[in-house]
Amino acid sequence: MPPHPLHPGAEDNDMLRQAALLTRDLHGPNPLIYWIDCFGSAAIGYAALLGAIASGNAALTVALVLLSISALYRAVLFIHEITHLDHRLLPGFRTAWNVGVGATVLLPxxxxxxxxxxxHSRVHYGTERDPEYLPLAHMRPWTLPLFTLAAVLMPALLLLRFGILGPLSWVIPPLRRLLVERFSSLEVNPAYRRPAPEGAFARRWVAQEAAASVVAIAILATAALGIMPLRAFALYCVVVAGVALLNQTRTLVAHLWENDGGQLSLTDQYRDSTNVPPAFPGALWAPVGLRFHALHHLLPRLPYHALPEAHRRLKATLPAPSAYHEANYRSLTVLLVRLGRATVHRGKDHPVPPEGSQHPC
Incomplete structure (x- = not known):
């Protein structure tokens, strides 16, 4: 990681305190922004997909598919906000998102x-118990393209999960246990085993899974019977795969992936995460505030639309010795190159020079 004035494992208490104080007025989600941004993006994405299906011009089809991927990618990433929202402040949003976005693209x-x-747990982040973490910086170089390109299989896996295995699992208990443990999570750690849901969450799970299964079965059945044209089925799969590929690429640079499995302080969790402040093209490949991923780990309850202002305040207020400046990077390319070099120079005896950090972003 980049050099810093603190000993590894120590907290930059001034940064933590200032981050809390400077953003006290930014924690309320703006319902108008959430509803218009999310469902406006979804509407554009669906309209572009329908236009691509109807189009007879190859160039126009490609352009509409790319627009559909970009717009639906933005709408899908509101799943991240749903995990952090106080839903009393945005009533109905989770249900509407699952009906209008989650079920349709099979990502409830x-x-x-x-x-x-x-x-986000201080105890689990970066350890083998973290479902969203792998020490990619310590792995072989070929793991990175494999990790990224695996996203292309997402449409087939989702149709299999919700269209075939999900319905069967309700009458085959061993399959149900396997499906819940191994195939019911958006994770990057293959060793993670998900516990069975309980209470209100279990009831939401059943409703959301049923909705996604209805959509998946309808897609498979109409495609098999020739009701849905093969072109429409193929373009739907291309769009879902494109959304998954974009997200997998973003995931590659959300962290530095340098932790070797030990517990980290909150400050070092922040250092192992990344901010890419430039709005263009960052807002395209990391929309809904995810270009401020390190800041999000510092202040996970902050709504996405408040992150640019929070970053501006912290950058302007915190002095250069603060750990805050160490997680800011110029671009997606800088981070991809850094991660690639880390896999080539694996091991602590061959550290990767910290270029790309501490930029005036």
Missing amino acids: SFLYEGIHAVH
């Missing part, structure tokens, strides 16, 4: 709710 929010909370 139960796949992420509960999982992401473990990732």
Whole structure:
């Protein structure tokens, strides 16, 4: 990681205190922004997909598919906000998102709710118990393209999960246990085993899974019977795969992935995460505030639309010795290169020079 004035494991208490004080007025989600941004993006994405299906022009089809991927990617990433929202402040949003976005693209929010909370735990972050962490910087170089390109399989896996295995699992208990443990989470750690849901969350899980299964079965059945044209089925799969590929690429640079499994202080969790402040093209490949991923780990309850202002305040107020400046990077490319070099120079005897950090972003 970049050099810093603190000993590893120590907390930058001034940064933590200032972060809390400077953002006290930013914690309320703006309902208008959430509803318009999320469902406006979804509407654009669906309209572009329908236009691509109807189009007879190859260039126009490609352009509309790319627009659909970009817009639906933004709408899908509100699943991250759903995991952090106080839903009393935004009533109905989770249900509407699951009906209008989650079920349609086979990504209901139960796949992420509960999982992401473990990732934010001070005890579990970066350890083998973290479902969203792998020490990618310590792995072989070929793992990075494999990790990224695996996202292309997402449409087939989701159709299998919700269209075939999900319905069967309700009458085959051993399959149900396997499905809950191994195939009901948006995770990057293959060793993670998900516990069975309980209480109100279990009831939401059943409703969301049923909705996604209805959509998946309808897609598979109409495609098999020739009711849905093969072109429409293929373009739907291309869009879902594109959304997954974009998200997998973003995931590659959300952290430095340098932790070797030990517990980290909150400050070092922040250092192992990244901010890419430039709005363009950051807002395209990391929308809904996710270009401020390190700041999000520092202040996980802050709504996405408040993160740019929070970053501005902290950057302007905190002095250079603060750990806050160490997690800011220029671009996606800088972080991809850094991670690639880390896999080439694996091991503590061959550290990666910390270029790309401490930029005036």
